[in-house]
Amino acid sequence: MNTTLRYWKEAATLILLAGVKNKHTNSLLKKQQTIHLIESCSHSEVFDYKTLLLQRSQQSGFMPNAYVFPGGLFESCDFSTDWLDVFRSFSELPNFGLGVVMQPLSSRPPIFATDRKKFGSAVPGEVAFRICAIRETFEEAGILIAVPSSNNKAYDGGIAKLIAYDPSELAVWRQRVQNDPTNFARMCKELNCMPNIWALYEWSNWLTPSTSPNSRRYDTAFFTCCVEELPYTFHDDKEISHFKWSSPVDALTSFRNKEIWIAPPQFYEMSRLCHFSSLSNLHHFCQQRSLEGCERWMAHIIKTSDGFFHILPGDELYSEDPNFTGEQLKMTTEKTSEELLNISKKIHRIGVQGLHNFVIHVNIEPKYKHFHPITRNNSETSENNVLHSSKL
Structure with a gap:
């Protein structure tokens, strides 16, 4: 964890995309899919996936009532050596088998380029960022993106399938993790699972603009993750007051109709997702460009x-x-x-x-x-x- 930062707090967020199946959607996706198709059909019928938006509570100190992707600040436990045991089958591989980004280090955003070893972390930043995004998604929405510890091969590259845990058991662990983030690694050991870091693909890096030196400023790594179907979701009634699964176009329509409010980065990323009405095509794109890198914005x-x-x-x-x-x-x-x-x-x-x-x-x-x-x-x-x- 970078403890030398004076102006920024490092964070990770997850654009979680879940498949929805119905015959009408499948037939539409077989047709020529252009922008005109979206404008001529019911929004919910065109996309075969939805993305998760969480509404911040009214008491939130940053963007109260806004709809955001799940995510939050890095914790020191995201870089803990406990993860070496959780990922013991992969800890000797470069970036735990995630691969190496081709972007030159000189143009890489600092959040990704910083060598975490100099801060005493045995866990690479590329791994810790993803652990953070998965942990925050679990804390805020009750969704655990994980694979069994017995899986001794790197992620196969397909759309992720979530493990079917007992919701009551996850609820107990969720409370523990919310009270103490170090319990996330303990939970993984108890449940014999690993955070599915291989299902998360680097997408973008946004920094909070500021017009005042006292405003909160975040350096946030954005990842995408595609899962097969809508998972059981329950918000925490603390930081999050409501959740919404929506197609990108429907989310933008709700924003224009003043039903929800999203910040410019979320508006931009939702508009970028509108290129893809098929989850399979979107996942393929994320996978193909994930090692290309991204800009610092x-x-x-x-x-x-x-x-x-x-x-x-x-x-x-x-x-x-x-x-x-x-x-x-x-x-x-x-x-x-x-x-x-x-x-x-x-x-x-x-x-x-x-x-x-x-x-x-x-x-x-x-x-x-x-x-x-x-x-x-x-x-x-x-x-x-x-x-x-x-x-x-």
Whole structure:
């Protein structure tokens, strides 16, 4: 665990995607799947999977009432040597059999590039991040992503199948882990299982923008995980007040209809998931690009005369030398958002013109074999300043 950080708290979050089966969905997926298919069909009928969103409690100190992906802060126990025993069949393999990311270390986000051995951890960061995401998902939603300890071969690469544990037994362990995160490793030993770190694929890295030196700031690793079917889910009524399984398009529709609120990173990632209506295709994509790496994203805020822009890396207005440690001051312009867009050539930004009015504008090529989001303005595909794949 990196104890030297002054400005950031390291965290991990999980975009959990679960299959849903029905005959109508399967028949739709056999047709040509373009953006027009989504616009002409019931949203819930097009996607054969849903993703988990959790509503933060009203008392939360960070984004109260917002819907987020499960996740939270790293704990020292995520780097504990206890995990060497839990993963004893894999502890001698590089990154416990996860593979080695091809991205050059010089361009790797610090959360991934930092050598954890210098902080006394025998557990690689790539492993500890995933343990954290799995532990937090268990604490917040009661879902345990694990494989039997008897599995002495690395993950086979297929869509994950969850172990069917007794819900009452998991509830007892969940309470223990919530009270003391070190109990997560103890639970795995008792249940003869390992956190299924191999089912989690690196997706992105978001840093909290700040306009005040006293605001909470997080450096968060985002992972995806595809599971075969919707798991039994129960929120903790502490940090989390409600949960919602929803397709990406339905979640964005609920946001636009002011039924839920999601922050810009969740809005961006949900819009990126809209490329895929098939869980199998999405899982294949995650698997294929998981060792490519990702960018470190911290938005710069520009206030226009009628709203805001969250400026992201690659945009011509993004600083060549961003200040990741000091206070970020808002840049301002007297131009409207549309006027600023019209004079820009390289664009990668999220337009904010209200709590439930976000629009993503992007015309640059994504890095590390990733996709940019499919974008919509009031449910219509934007043809200007947008690159997207017609295949979902």
